[in-house]
Amino acid sequence: MTMESNNQPRRDFIKKTTLATIGLSSLGALGFSAKSYGNIIGANERLNVAIAGLGRRLGAFYDPIKRKESNVMLHTLCDVMQSQREKAAASFAKHIDYTPQLENSILKVIDNKEIDVLINATPDHWHAPGTWLAVAAGKHVYVEKPCSHNPREGELLVEFKNKYKKVIQMGNQQRSSFHTIEIIKEIHAGAIGKAFRAIAFYSNGRGPVPLQVEQAPPAGLDWDLFQGPAPRRKYTHDTWDYNWHWYGWDYGTAETGNNATHELDVARWALQVEFPKHVHVDAGKYHFLDDGWTMYDTMLATFQFDGDKTILWDGKSRNNYQTYGSDRGTIIYGTEGSVFVNRGLYRHFDRNGKLIKEAKARGEEGSTNLGGGGDNTTDHVVNFFEAIRGKQKQNSTIEEGATSTLLCHLANISYRIGESFACDPRNGHIQNKKGMALWSREYEKGWEPKL
Numbered sequence: 001m002t003m004e005s006n007n008q009p010r011r012d013f014i015k016k017t018t019l020a021t022i023g024l025s026s027l028g029a030l031g032f033s034a035k036s037y038g039n040i041i042g043a044n045e046r047l048n049v050a051i052a053g054l055g056r057r058l059g060a061f062y063d064p065i066k067r068k069e070s071n072v073m074l075h076t077l078c079d080v081m082q083s084q085r086e087k088a089a090a091s092f093a094k095h096i097d098y099t100p101q102l103e104n105s106i107l108k109v110i111d112n113k114e115i116d117v118l119i120n121a122t123p124d125h126w127h128a129p130g131t132w133l134a135v136a137a138g139k140h141v142y143v144e145k146p147c148s149h150n151p152r153e154g155e156l157l158v159e160f161k162n163k164y165k166k167v168i169q170m171g172n173q174q175r176s177s178f179h180t181i182e183i184i185k186e187i188h189a190g191a192i193g194k195a196f197r198a199i200a201f202y203s204n205g206r207g208p209v210p211l212q213v214e215q216a217p218p219a220g221l222d223w224d225l226f227q228g229p230a231p232r233r234k235y236t237h238d239t240w241d242y243n244w245h246w247y248g249w250d251y252g253t254a255e256t257g258n259n260a261t262h263e264l265d266v267a268r269w270a271l272q273v274e275f276p277k278h279v280h281v282d283a284g285k286y287h288f289l290d291d292g293w294t295m296y297d298t299m300l301a302t303f304q305f306d307g308d309k310t311i312l313w314d315g316k317s318r319n320n321y322q323t324y325g326s327d328r329g330t331i332i333y334g335t336e337g338s339v340f341v342n343r344g345l346y347r348h349f350d351r352n353g354k355l356i357k358e359a360k361a362r363g364e365e366g367s368t369n370l371g372g373g374g375d376n377t378t379d380h381v382v383n384f385f386e387a388i389r390g391k392q393k394q395n396s397t398i399e400e401g402a403t404s405t406l407l408c409h410l411a412n413i414s415y416r417i418g419e420s421f422a423c424d425p426r427n428g429h430i431q432n433k434k435g436m437a438l439w440s441r442e443y444e445k446g447w448e449p450k451l
Helices: 008-017 024-030 034-045 058-067 082-092 104-112 124-136 149-163 180-190 224-228 254-271 375-388 400-417
Strands: 049-053 071-079 101-102 117-120 140-143 166-172 195-203 277-286 298-305 309-316 328-334 336-340 345-350 356-361
Touching: 024 117, 034 400, 049 058, 049 104, 058 071, 058 082, 058 375, 071 082, 071 124, 082 101, 101 104, 101 345, 104 124, 117 124, 117 375, 124 140, 124 149, 149 400, 166 375, 180 254, 180 336, 180 345, 195 254, 195 298, 224 345, 254 309, 254 328, 254 336, 254 400, 277 400, 298 400, 309 400
Parallel strands: 049 071, 049 117, 071 101, 117 140, 140 166, 195 309
Antiparallel strands: 195 328, 277 298, 298 309, 328 336, 336 345, 345 356
């Protein structure tokens, strides 16, 4: 049941009693408090929200949910780990004056007809399947980056969105950053001439991770549900708590999927490009060689596009030397100047390197720190809520999110097969048999996508 049908009795009540035209003082005489009055007049557009995945991104959703103008109700907090649910409930209790339901299973959340919106902050392998199941059940979805675990899932998200006519928005929150929107518009208007190259980068000082040791799942963890659409395997120590990112390809998408999604999205946006025609990657594991990290920790990727445009990704997970003067960001080169932009500011330079203009963000947004939130995330989630109501245009559609995420997948595939390859610039499909074999994934039986 959608929000439309859920609210029909309330709308009928309001119409019959003509409350919409009665003053607040009259309502007081009828016994309504100011809070009750607010509940009545906002009921038509109130969204019941569930959050699935209550780990490090939880704090990003306090502000957009608690703000009165959002007109949302946090209906359910969902996680496969009992301790995560309990911590999340205690944390949200500091921000809201009511108690949401707690749920173990995202599948029950998806089936709950009272819920209108799913915020999907689960691990990467759940992003697309959780989203398309929710969309098919009549829900709108805000899905954290990367929106998919493999290229085919990105295509499927667009297909599900088109079939079920629901709003899907990825957590590429810099698309709602006012200073970023401003400088991208200026780049598109010719502020640096023809933009032809972008360097997207990330530097972090991650340390060693534990070796995987087979053991029983920790108390309170639903390991089978954690695995969800992924093929089943035995639990190994510390997999569930973030290290799934680095323990092979069953659940994570490595650092490129984890963080390059943001900067590559800004680079592609600035250059106004979609699908590359060629991908080349130089990557390897160079730090803590005997630890449990199973994929690259350092990558240089080059994406070539039609129109003589190029995007480079320079990702260093475990070397925090700030090559470009910041821990993360994007540099855009044009024929008449350059721009540096990150979550906190932009700087516009002329061709001789003279600073022309600098603008800072309105507030704070996390950089390489785990979790957290900030003004960009709040604005992005609010934009999503208002797009559902038809009051705002999405700052980034799922088509944009999936296209930027595809660059991450292409880089990962190039690393995994050890080859560069050409792509079809119309859709990004890999013109390499070994590469195209990784376009999708093997699903646990019964979890295959059905459109």
